[in-house]
Amino acid sequence: MNRTRVAIIVVVSALAASFVCADPPEAKQLTPAMAPLPPCTVVAAPLAASPARYRGTCPTAIHFKGSIKVDGRIGPNSPCVVKYVFDRSDGAHDTIVKSLTFTAPGSKGVSTTWTLGGTELPHYVGWEAIRTLSPLPEKQWEHAGFEIWCKAPPQPQAKIVSIDCAEGLTVKVHIVIDSPAGIRSFRVWSVFTGDTGTEHTFVAPLPTHIDQVVTIAHTAPDPVDRDHQWGLKVIVPGIADPILTYGFEPQGADGRKRCPGHYQPPLAVQR
Numbered sequence: 479m480n481r482t483r484v485a486i487i488v489v490v491s492a493l494a495a496s497f498v499c500a501d502p503p504e505a506k507q508l509t510p511a512m513a514p515l516p517p518c519t520v521v522a523a524p525l526a527a528s529p530a531r532y533r534g535t536c537p538t539a540i541h542f543k544g545s546i547k548v549d550g551r552i553g554p555n556s557p558c559v560v561k562y563v564f565d566r567s568d569g570a571h572d573t574i575v576k577s578l579t580f581t582a583p584g585s586k587g588v589s590t591t592w593t594l595g596g597t598e599l600p601h602y603v604g605w606e607a608i609r610t611l612s613p614l615p616e617k618q619w620e621h622a623g624f625e626i627w628c629k630a631p632p633q634p635q636a637k638i639v640s641i642d643c644a645e646g647l648t649v650k651v652h653i654v655i656d657s658p659a660g661i662r663s664f665r666v667w668s669v670f671t672g673d674t675g676t677e678h679t680f681v682a683p684l685p686t687h688i689d690q691v692v693t694i695a696h697t698a699p700d701p702v703d704r705d706h707q708w709g710l711k712v713i714v715p716g717i718a719d720p721i722l723t724y725g726f727e728p729q730g731a732d733g734r735k736r737c738p739g740h741y742q743p744p745l746a747v748q749r
Contacts, residue, residue, distance in 0.1 A: 515550055515551045516550050518549075518580070518613050523544065523545070523547070525588075525619065527542055527606065528540070529624070532627070534628070536600070538594070539591050539592070540591070542564070542591070543589045544589070545585045546562065546585065546588060547584065548560060549583045552581065554581045558579070558613070559579050559612070560578045562575075562576055563608075563609050564606055564608060565609050565618055566604065575611065597630075599628070600628040601628065604625075605622055605624065606622050607619055634655075634714045635655070636654070636721045637653070638651060638652070638725030647695045647696040647699065647739070649695070649727060651666050651694060653666065655687070656686065658686055659684075659715045659716050661688060662714060663677060663680065663712070665677045668696060668706070668708055669707040670707060674694075699742035701743065702741075703741060705734055705735040706727040706734075706735060706736035706740055709724050710722070710725075
């Protein structure tokens with residue numbers, strides 16, 4: 479009996495020792511491919527300026543194109559909505575919050591335009607950037623830099639090329655006018671008598687170049703012995719004062735700049 483008890487105790491002890499000494503099962507490690515995806519996140523938002531360097535007339539438009547890239551748990555039943563604005567180097571605030579909806583990880587394009595430059599801003603170095611507002615955290619992404627140099631726009635020009643004598647009291651005035659902004663009107667007139675030709679007026683689209691010979695005549699011979707001068711008056715957009723230019727009739731044998739027959743001395747008073 480005692481031997482039986484001893485045998486049982488030995489067997490039980492051996493079994494207990496086997497459970498104590500056995501190595502515990504190894505914990506299963508999760509690989510990166512098995513780890514759960516994070517919620518929707520913005521991972522990139524690049525932006526580029528075009529042109530990045532500009533030299534020319536102003537104002538000019540700088541165009542910005544970029545994209546917003548997202549990753550995470552995104553699908554048709556769990557879309558990702560990204561809200562964003564554009565930041566500018568001049569501190570102007572984009573008051574319109576824009577949004578993009580993603581139903582899968584990936585990228586979508588964005589764009590904006592900034593018009594600037596002129597006489598008050600002839601040179602500027604600046605940037606724009608995408609600022610994502612949600613999903614959090616809010617972030618301003620890389621700056622898209624640019625630089626502009628503004629050239630002075632061409633100024634309007636008007637001139638009397640020549641004045642030729644014609645029959646009687648008539649003259650032919652050759653004029654040339656150039657104005658990139660357009661020409662609203664012009665007229666030719668006699669400086670000393672005030673005689674004027676037709677007022678030439680234009681409607682949009684305004685001409686920018688006129689090369690024309692205007693035929694005009696004095697209403698009567700000039701009773702004063704003097705040179706005869708003609709004027710050209712031009713009205714263009716954006717300039718309050720008219721453009722004025724002058725020219726003389728051809729010089730005659732008497733040394734005066736006037737056409738033959740355009741001067742008639744007053745008759746002597748008979749006593």
